[in-house]
Amino acid sequence: MALFVIAGKCNCPFYARIELLADKLSLNLPNFRVTKIVKQPQDWKEFTEWITKKHGWFVEESPVVWRELVDQGGKGILIGGANEFQELVAAYYGEQTLMRTDEMLNIMKDNIKYKIQEDQEQQMKINNTPSPSNVIVIGAAGFDISDFLANILNGEVFGDEMIELYLNDEVKNKNKLFELREVLEEAALPKLSRVHISDDVDECLTHAKQVIILDVIPREGPSFSDIRTQDEWEPRNEWLLRRFLYFDKLGQKMKQKCPKSVRVLLAGNIAADTFFMEMTTPTCFDVTTLHRRTKGKIPPAQIVGLVKPLELRARAAVAKHLKVRTYDVTDVVIWGNLGSSVSLDLSRSCVSCRRHFDAGVVGGNHIRLPALSVAENPQWLRKELLSELRKANSTRKPEYIGLLYENAMTECLKECWNSNQNDPNQITSLVMISRVSYTVCTYTDLSRRPITF
Numbered sequence: 357m358a359l360f361v362i363a364g365k366c367n368c369p370f371y372a373r374i375e376l377l378a379d380k381l382s383l384n385l386p387n388f389r390v391t392k393i394v395k396q397p398q399d400w401k402e403f404t405e406w407i408t409k410k411h412g413w414f415v416e417e418s419p420v421v422w423r424e425l426v427d428q429g430g431k432g433i434l435i436g437g438a439n440e441f442q443e444l445v446a447a448y449y450g451e452q453t454l455m456r457t458d459e460m461l462n463i464m465k466d467n468i469k470y471k472i473q474e475d476q477e478q479q480m481k482i483n484n485t486p487s488p489s490n491v492i493v494i495g496a497a498g499f500d501i502s503d504f505l506a507n508i509l510n511g512e513v514f515g516d517e518m519i520e521l522y523l524n525d526e527v528k529n530k531n532k533l534f535e536l537r538e539v540l541e542e543a544a545l546p547k548l549s550r551v552h553i554s555d556d557v558d559e560c561l562t563h564a565k566q567v568i569i570l571d572v573i574p575r576e577g578p579s580f581s582d583i584r585t586q587d588e589w590e591p592r593n594e595w596l597l598r599r600f601l602y603f604d605k606l607g608q609k610m611k612q613k614c615p616k617s618v619r620v621l622l623a624g625n626i627a628a629d630t631f632f633m634e635m636t637t638p639t640c641f642d643v644t645t646l647h648r649r650t651k652g653k654i655p656p657a658q659i660v661g662l663v664k665p666l667e668l669r670a671r672a673a674v675a676k677h678l679k680v681r682t683y684d685v686t687d688v689v690i691w692g693n694l695g696s697s698v699s700l701d702l703s704r705s706c707v708s709c710r711r712h713f714d715a716g717v718v719g720g721n722h723i724r725l726p727a728l729s730v731a732e733n734p735q736w737l738r739k740e741l742l743s744e745l746r747k748a749n750s751t752r753k754p755e756y757i758g759l760l761y762e763n764a765m766t767e768c769l770k771e772c773w774n775s776n777q778n779d780p781n782q783i784t785s786l787v788m789i790s791r792v793s794y795t796v797c798t799y800t801d802l803s804r805r806p807i808t809f
Contacts, residue, residue: 359426360435363393363407364419365400366471370438371419372463377445377453385449391424394471488518488549492560494606495570497529502539504762509545513769514565518549522560530555557606561613568765569606571625571637573599596641603642607649616653619772620646622661622787623765639663639787640693647789660772661787663690664764670700673741674727675707684708685727687783700742702727704783 362378364371371394378390395403404415411422413434421435435441445451491508493501509519521540523533530553537551554560561567577589610618624637639661647659667690668682675682687705692698705727728734771784 357387357389357426359389359391359424360421360441361391361393361424361432362419362421362441363395363403365397366394366467367397367464368418369457369460369464372460372467373453373455374419374421374438374441375467376455376463377442377451381445381449381451388449394467396471396475486517488520489514489565490520490522490560490563492522492524492557492564492567493570494524494557494560494567495572496523496536497525497532498571498574499758501570501762502536503759504765505536505540506543506545507762507766508769509540509543509548511547512766513773514547517547519547520549520552522552522554522564524554524557524560527555558609558613561610564614564618566769567610567614567618567620569620569622569642571623573602574625596638599638599642600645603645604649607646610646611650611653614650614654616655618654618658620654620659621765621768621772622646622659623761624662643787643789656789659788660768662761662765662768663785663787664768665761666690666698667785668760668764668767669745670741673745674702674705674737677733677737677741678707678727678731680707686724688785689783690785698742700738702737 360378362371362374364375375392378392381388382390393403400418404420407413407415407420411431411434413420413422415434417437419438419441421437421441423433423435425432435444442453491514493505505521507513509521511517523536525533533553537553540548540551552560573595575590575592575595610620622637622639622642624639624642643659643661647654647656650659667688670690671685671688672682674688675685678685685705685707689701689704690698691701706724707727707730708724728737731737768784768786771782
């Protein structure tokens with residue numbers, strides 16, 4: 357198949373002549389294809405520079421014709437200008453063009469008219485297209501979060517908004533970020549506008565809509581699969597000091613560069629077990645430090661810490677005990693301090709659509725019953741559920757924990773941005789700053805706070 361590219365200025369009469377000749381050949385010959393490129397006179401010089409840079413051809417006059425090597429690939433073969441193309445067509449295809457000067461000028465006027473109209477429509481389309489939302493992931497190289505990012509870029513969180521994604525991490529982890537960007541770009545995700553790689557967080561925060569902070573300052577010690585004594589871990593006070601210095605500096609930058617509407621999610625260590633106290637991220641400490649530095653710019657309710665992984669595990673355990681689906685259990689509240697002690701509150705928890713193999717009657721979604729009232733052993737749920745979760749977690753694989761955290765982050769962002777319409781009144785737990793609630797002082801940090809979005 358022959359593929360010819362014809363490029364020229366819209367006010368060039370010679371381009372108009374060979375354009376009609378190429379159209380005639382493409383209509384009558386099955387293996388003749390033509391691509392036309394029309395440029396404004398002021399854009400022609402820039403276009404010829406592009407041709408020189410890409411193909412290595414030095415051209416100045418309009419039009420210019422070349423043939424693309426469709427079958428074998430390569431940079432193509434330069435044909436020349438209007439005269440060279442007509443000579444090629446006459447010799448190879450036996451076709452000639454006989455056109456008067458006035459006809460050429462009339463076609464040239466039409467080309468000018470349609471080119472101006474096309475540029476105006478294109479500019480109007482650009483002006484009407486909303487700018488993409490900036491989502492920043494800090495610490496993106498620490499763990500495989502490709503599934504989580506795919507959920508964001510599929511429109512599950514921000515709806516129809518286009519997303520400009522910023523992946524930030526240390527310089528030594530840049531190769532991992534490039535690999536992650538390649539995976540996302542090859543996935544052809546519908547809401548992805550562009551992926552940026554950066555080791556300087558200052559470049560990312562301007563116009564940020566959502567900031568997601570993963571485990572940026574991990575505790576130094578043995579690996580996740582190597583359980584050793586407490587003495588081999590970095591002293592906790594030194595670890596907290598490193599985290600304080602990092603989040604204090606980050607909060608100062610966010611206060612200077614981020615808009616007031618930005619939302620921040622501190623996801624913590626997605627590779628560690630929630631009940632593995634030595635590795636568990638002190639999310640309460642991080643939220644407090646970040647809020648104190650951004651106070652006066654970012655509202656307290658827009659800086660939250662992730663509790664959803666523990667909540668999902670508790671819901672799954674309650675659902676297993678009640679012999680229902682995890683989806684049917686709602687409003688499981690977590691209190692306490694992650695990394696120290698936590699408490700499970702099922703006083704508000706409800707269950708709907710109960711299913712069992714020996715149940716004579718199955719209720720619908722509109723039937724909601726208190727979970728404790730239908731439990732076979734409510735005392736076990738109150739007192740022993742968390743200890744059973746700790747035992748089950750000792751045999752968990754790290755890859756499953758990663759999937760749990762990715763799903764938890766997605767669900768949390770859906771609730772924060774009100775894109776989860778399944779149950780708009782559902783209660784969730786977050787780490788956030790108090791505002792004269794629960795009889796505590798203003799701006800006291802609550803590690804677990806039940807929230808209704």
